[in-house]
Amino acid sequence: MAASYESPSEYIQHHLTFLTKPVGDGGFWMINVDTVVTSLILGFIGLGFLWLVTRRATSGVPSKTQAFVELAVGFVNDQVKSIYHGQSLWVAPIALTVFIWVVLMNAMDFLPVDIMAMIYGWFGIHNWRSVPTADVNTTFALALSVFALMIIYGIKSKGIGGWTKELFVAPFGNHPLLWPFNFLFQIVEFVSKPLSHSLRLYGNIYAGEIIFLLLGMWAASGLVGTAFSGVLNLGWAIFHILIVLLQAYIFMMLTIVYLAMGEEHH
């Protein structure tokens, strides 16, 4: 540990504090600089890599890098094709963007928290959280964007009238007595979709981060504890590879499913 802490809770607190810059009055007008900067860098790295490969993409014999990218693209494309049967060509790029970005943001969890804190400290930065998806703002931003896209897709495919009508006549049927229940049901669905979408990812990654921190606290109990902490951290990191990829996959799948559902006629 680079800095010494008074208590375990202070250690954890320190690692869970955002680098926040206020830009206006009130609690909302603040920016988590660490989240925004890290996620932007990761987005540029991920999409930039894809873009570089795309620029040199050939329909002949692909290079190994291109084959790898095509594997990921083909995987996303298969998922989209099996779930979404509409006309839009944007669902697949959305899914790919979500997958690549979320994988990279989740993967920041693999960076050892204390070593990263030390490195950030050299630049005079304290309280820098590396994992953007452990910030509820990021996951909600993604989930609400998908939610907005879902509504846009719905209105585009059914028209504003058809979409509004469906709020009242689905899923129980078109009868004036059923309208309130239908509407209530739809509202619950609308609220639950982005909520479960974002909180699932946030919860998993945040919990993963906390467990890394808790395991890291063993290091406070001396040399043996440090070694023990290293072993445990390694084990959790290996298991975390699964969580990182699985959560990104689930997030992508839900994105596709929600967009498909938005367009679907009841």
Added chain:
Amino acid sequence: MNFNLTLIMQAVAFTAFIWFCGRFIWPPLMRAIETRQKQIADGLAAGEQGRKELANAEKRDAEMLAEAKARQAEIVAIGEKFKAETIEQAKIDAKAEGDRIVAAARAEIEQEVARAKEQLRDAVAELAVAGATKILKKDVDTKVHAELLAQLKRDL
């Protein structure tokens, strides 16, 4: 869990990333993949076509080979027949030639024999004349006795 402006910024970044991906990454990559898929499908179809053509060619080949073999057998049969006929003819010719040679030889021999007889007759006549001359101790006039001698020669 406190929401702040980060949410908006992340949503804006997300939208921008989606736009970039859907504009510059997804279409060219899919185009490359689909072009390759088409090329592979075309290649496979061409291979299938080639295999079919090869099978056809092999069939044609076998037919031509069988035909050629039949023709060859026919030619061999004709040749053998011709050979046998030629040999037969040669034998007949040779026999005829041999017979002719033998006949000629025989005729010659007979001729020789006749000539020898003639000479012998002459010699005998002369010998007889000479003998008679000696016996008569008197020259026999050959001219006078020519008739006689010719008679003698004929009788011999």
